[in-house]
Amino acid sequence: MTTQLPSKDLLLEACSGLVIQPHPILQAAYELASLHEARRTADPATLSEIDSARARLAHEIDQWVIREPPRPHAAATLHTETVGMVVDRIARFSVDAHCTLDTAASEAHLHYAW
Known part of the structure; x- marks a missing residue:
């Protein structure tokens, strides 16, 4: 059976907390991003x-x-x-980028994060 992977846009939305389409990878990406967020202050x-x-x-x-x-x-x-490792890394980078927006980061730091 051949199944589609979710698009990059759906993956990034899931990492931002919005899972529009039911898909196990999107749900896992959402949970991974939540764990990376928790890890920042754990x-x-x-x-x-x-x-x-x-x-x-x-x-x-x-x-x-x-x-x-x-x-x-x-x-x-x-x-x-593996695909799982890549999704975990994307979730981490997504959380890092969004957290950078929430801080008074320099323009260079914002550019690097995004």
């Missing part, structure tokens, strides 16, 4: 718990990709990260 004693939850979600994404393999893009190349 007590150091809870960081391993948060990171374990992130690893579990990344693994769930990877398991979904194995069960529902998307049609490969003609120009796709072998990647060193």
Whole structure:
């Protein structure tokens, strides 16, 4: 069975807290972004718990990709990260970028974050 991966726009919306289309990767992206947000202010004693939850979600994404393999893009190349790892990284960067907007960051810092 061939299933579509969510678009980059839907993925970024999910990382921002808006899941419009029901899709397991979008739900996981939302949860990953929430965990990255919590990680920013978490007590150091809870960081391993948060990171374990992130690893579990990344693994769930990877398991979904194995069960529902998307049609490969003609120009796709072998990647060193799993889809779950990439979604986790995108969630982190999305949270970092939005948090930068909420602070009095310099123009250079805003440019780097976005």
